[in-house]
Amino acid sequence: MSPRTEKTWYEIDDIDSIDSPALVIYRQRLLENIHTLVSMANDVTRLRPHVKTHKTKEIAALMIRAGITKFKCATIAEAEMLALANAHDVLIAYQLPKPKQKRFIHLIKKYPATKFSCLVDNGNSAKELSHEAIANKITIPVYLDINVGMNRTGIIPGDIAVDLYKQCKNMSGINAIGLHVYDGHIRNMDINERTIACDKAFEPVLQMRDKLKQEDRFDTPIIVAGGSPTFPVHIKKRERECSPGTFIFWDYNYQTNCEEQNFLPAALVIARVISIPAKNKICIDLGHKSIAAENEISKRVYFLNVPELKFISQSEEHLVAEVPAINNYKVGDVLYGLPYHICPTVALYERALVIDSHQLKGEWKIIARDRKINV
Numbered sequence: 001m002s003p004r005t006e007k008t009w010y011e012i013d014d015i016d017s018i019d020s021p022a023l024v025i026y027r028q029r030l031l032e033n034i035h036t037l038v039s040m041a042n043d044v045t046r047l048r049p050h051v052k053t054h055k056t057k058e059i060a061a062l063m064i065r066a067g068i069t070k071f072k073c074a075t076i077a078e079a080e081m082l083a084l085a086n087a088h089d090v091l092i093a094y095q096l097p098k099p100k101q102k103r104f105i106h107l108i109k110k111y112p113a114t115k116f117s118c119l120v121d122n123g124n125s126a127k128e129l130s131h132e133a134i135a136n137k138i139t140i141p142v143y144l145d146i147n148v149g150m151n152r153t154g155i156i157p158g159d160i161a162v163d164l165y166k167q168c169k170n171m172s173g174i175n176a177i178g179l180h181v182y183d184g185h186i187r188n189m190d191i192n193e194r195t196i197a198c199d200k201a202f203e204p205v206l207q208m209r210d211k212l213k214q215e216d217r218f219d220t221p222i223i224v225a226g227g228s229p230t231f232p233v234h235i236k237k238r239e240r241e242c243s244p245g246t247f248i249f250w251d252y253n254y255q256t257n258c259e260e261q262n263f264l265p266a267a268l269v270i271a272r273v274i275s276i277p278a279k280n281k282i283c284i285d286l287g288h289k290s291i292a293a294e295n296e297i298s299k300r301v302y303f304l305n306v307p308e309l310k311f312i313s314q315s316e317e318h319l320v321a322e323v324p325a326i327n328n329y330k331v332g333d334v335l336y337g338l339p340y341h342i343c344p345t346v347a348l349y350e351r352a353l354v355i356d357s358h359q360l361k362g363e364w365k366i367i368a369r370d371r372k373i374n375v
Contacts, residue, residue, distance in 0.1 A: 007358065008304070008305075009026070009029075010026070010268055010304055010305075010336045011336070011358060012024070012270075012355055012358055012359070012360065013358045013359055014359060014360050015270070015334050017360060018270055018353060018360060020270045020271050020272045020285055020286075020334075021269055021270060021271050021285055021286050021290035021291075022269065022270040022349075022353055023267065023268075023269055023270075023345070023346060023348075023349040023351075023352045023353065023366075024267065024268050024269075024270055024352065024353045024354075024355050025249070025266060025267050025352045025353070025354050025355065025364065026266050026267070026268075026355050026356075027354050027355065027356045027361070028356060028357075029264045029265070029266035030059065030062070030248060030249070030266040030267075031062065032264055032266075033247055033248055033249075033250065033263045033264055033266055034062060034063055034066050034068075034248070035066070036247075036262055036263055037049070037244070037247055037263075038066055038067065038068070040231075040232070040235055041235055041242070043238075044066075044067040044068055044069075045069070045070075046235070046238070046240065046241050046242060047068050047070065047241070047242060048070040048071060048072050048089075048091065048224055048241045048242065048243045049063060049068060049071060049072065049243060049244060049245060049247070049248070050071075050072040050073065050074075050093070050227070050243050050244065050245030051071055051072070051073050051078050051081070051082060051245065051368070052073065052074050052078065052245050052343055053245045053246050053248050053249055053342060053343045053346060054248050054249065054346060054366075055077075055078060055081065055346060055347065055366050055367065055368035055369050056081075056352070056364050056365070056366055056367070056368070057081050057084055057085045057364075057365075057367060058364045059248060059364070060081065060082055060085035060087060061085045061086075064085060064086065064087060069087070069088040069089055070087075070088065070089040070090075070091075070241065071087050071089070071090050071091070072090075072091045072092075072093050072224065072243040072245075073090060073091070073092055073093065073368075074092070074093060074094045075092075075094070075368065075371065076092070076100060076103045076104060076107060076371075076372070076375060077367075077368045077369075077370055077371055077372055077373050078092075078368040079092050079104075079107060079116060080107060080111070080368075080373045080374060080375050081367055081368040081373065082114065083107070083110075083111035083113075083114040084367075084373075086113070086114075087114055088113075088114065088115065089114070089115045089117075090114055090115070090116050090117070091116075091117045091118070091119075091143065091180070091224065092104065092116065092117070092118045092119070093119055093143075093145075093180055093182070093224075093243075094118070094119060095119060095120075095121065095125065095145070095153055096118050096119075096125070096129065097125075098128055098132075101128060101129055101132050102132065103375055104116070104118060104140075105132055105133070105136050105138065105140075106375050107375045108138060108140070109136070109138075110374070110375060115141070116140070116141075117140065117141035117142060117143060117177065118140065118142055118143075119142065119143050119144075119145040119153075119180055120142050120143075120144060120145065120164075120168060120174075121144065121145040121147075121153055121154050121155045121164075122155070122164070123164060123167060126142070126164070126167065126168050126171060126174060127171070129142070129173070129174055130171040130172060130173040130174045131173070132173070133172075133173030133174055134172055134173040138173070139173060139174065139175055140173065140174050140175070141174075141175050141177045142168055142174050142175065142176055142177070143176075143177065143178045143179060143180040143222070143224060144161060144164060144165050144168065144176060144178070144179050144180065144221075145180050146161065146179050146180060146181045146205055146208075148181055148183050148201040148202065148204070148205060149183065149185050149186070149201050150182055150183065150184050150185045151185075152182075154180075154182075156204075157204040157205050157207070157208045158204060158208065161208060162208055162211050162212060165179075165208075165212060165221070166212075166215070169218060176221075177219070177221065177222055178221045178222030178223060178224060179205060179208070179209065179221050179222070179223050179224070180224045181202070181205055181223060181224070181225045181226070182225075182226065182227060182243075183198060183201055183202075183225070183226055183227070183230050184227050184229070186198050186201065186229060186230055187229050187257065189257050191232065191258075191260045194229060194230065194233065195232075195233045198226070198230045198233040198234070199233070202225070205223070209221055209223065220239075222241060223239060223240045223241065224240070224241045224242075224243055225237075225240045225241065225242060225243070226240075226242055226243065226244070227243065227244055227245060227246075228244040228245065228246045228247055228254055228258065228261075229254075229257070229258055231244040231247070231261070232260060232261060245343065246342060246343060247261070247263045248266065249265070249266045249267035249342045249346070250263040250264060250265045250266060250342070251265065251338065251339050251340060251341060251342035251343075251345075252265075252301075252302045252338045252339065252340045253299075253340045253341060255338075265338050267339075267342055267346070267352070268304070268336050268337055268338055268339075269286060269290060269291055269301065269337040269339060269345065270334065270335070270336065270337070271284050271285055271286040271290075271303075271319075271334075271335045271337055272284065272285055272332060272333060272334055272335065273329055273330065273331055273332060273333040273335070274318075274331060275331065276326060276329065276330075276331060277320070278326075279326045280322055280323055280324075280326055281312075281320060281321065281322055281323065281326075282309075282320070282321055282323055282326070282329050283318055283319070283320050283321075284318070284319040284320075284321065284335060285317065285318070285319075286301065286314075286318075286319045286335075286337065287314060287315055287316045287317040287318050287319060288314060288315065288316050289316050289317065289348060290317075290345075290348055290349075291319075291337070291339055291345055291348070292339060292340070292341040292342075292343075292344040292345040292348070293314065294341065294344065295340055295341065297311045297312075297313070297314055298310075298311055299340045300314070300339070300340055301319075301337040301338065301339055301340065302337065302338045302340065303335045303336060303337050303338075304336045304337070304338055305334075305335065305336050306335055308323070308324055309321040309322070309323060310322040310323075346366060346369070347366070347369045348369075349366055349369070350365065350366055350369065351363045351364065351365050351366060352364050352366060
């Protein structure tokens with residue numbers, strides 16, 4: 001590699017103390033991302049960030065310190081991690097079959113200082129949850145999961161969804177309080193096109209909300225909306241809570257496709273050249289087990305200090321790349337990799353190393369990468 005004379009933001013002075021592959025978090029950049037999020041919202045009570053990206057108690061605590069009190073998650077473990085961080089309000093944005101319902105109720109009882117809620121999108125699940133709640137003498141807030149085109153979970157907004165909401169409102173043991181609307185399929189690179197698509201998808205949701213508002217005995221449903229790509233759209237609508245997740249670390253995919261958002265890459269993977277199998281090839285210690293591999297091979301990692309690499313194969317522990325000039329590389333060279341998809345990459349690591357002022361300052365456990373903490 002070519003010699004560097006000026007230190008870049010990502011370089012670590014004591015890099016020889018870090019084994020690879022490793023996940024590293026740049027604390028100051030992470031704090032800047034939290035500040036940017038709060039600044040974009042103007043009203044911190046409208047933020048309900050998703051914790052699926054970081055899964056870390058220390059980061060949840062930093063957001064709470066910034067005034068954020070409401071969170072979203074996908075697993076029982078993530079919800080418990082938030083309770084351990086003293087989060088006030090936690091929505092599990094996931095369908096809960098009966099075994100998860102039992103764990104969920106155990107969670108509610110174990111951490112009474114945290115208000116927990118969950119999703120439903122059908123009558124049978126609502127009845128099951130109602131039965132479990134009654135048996136345990138509790139009332140569980142629920143959000144109706146609305147499908148606006150993601151076609152993954154949820155019920156289509158309309159009269160049938162209105163009727164289901166009313167049923168949930170009238171059931172003992174549960175209390176319908178809002179609508180959950182995830183539009184992760186809307187990813188237009190142009191923010192104007194993304195805004196048009198988002199607003200169009202949301203029209204039937206607003207019509208549904210207005211119908212429910214007409215019920216004198218119903219409070220206006222809370223709306224929890226969007227992820228990272230549509231965050232700039234939803235945050236301008238005062239009646240919505242917004243739940244971006246990737247903002248905390250950002251990644252190469254969103255840096256490229258959501259240029260209108262000023263979040264900074266704040267987490268990288270550290271890798272090294274471990275072999276030079278041919279004059280124009282190097283082997284790197286970054287396999288499937290160390291970087292999210294759901295994309296095709298050219299869209300898994302972008303090495304900030306060696307962007308010219310062309311990846312040709314990857315296995316569990318190895319990544320092989322073609323290089324333009326092998327004489328510039330040697331075994332032991334350090335590579336700083338920005339993941340294309342940071343969320344599943346984080347889940348591959350049990351801990352992250354914390355970098356501050358180019359120095360290793362400690363480590364944070366990714367405790368919610370596991371399926372179970374205590375509950």
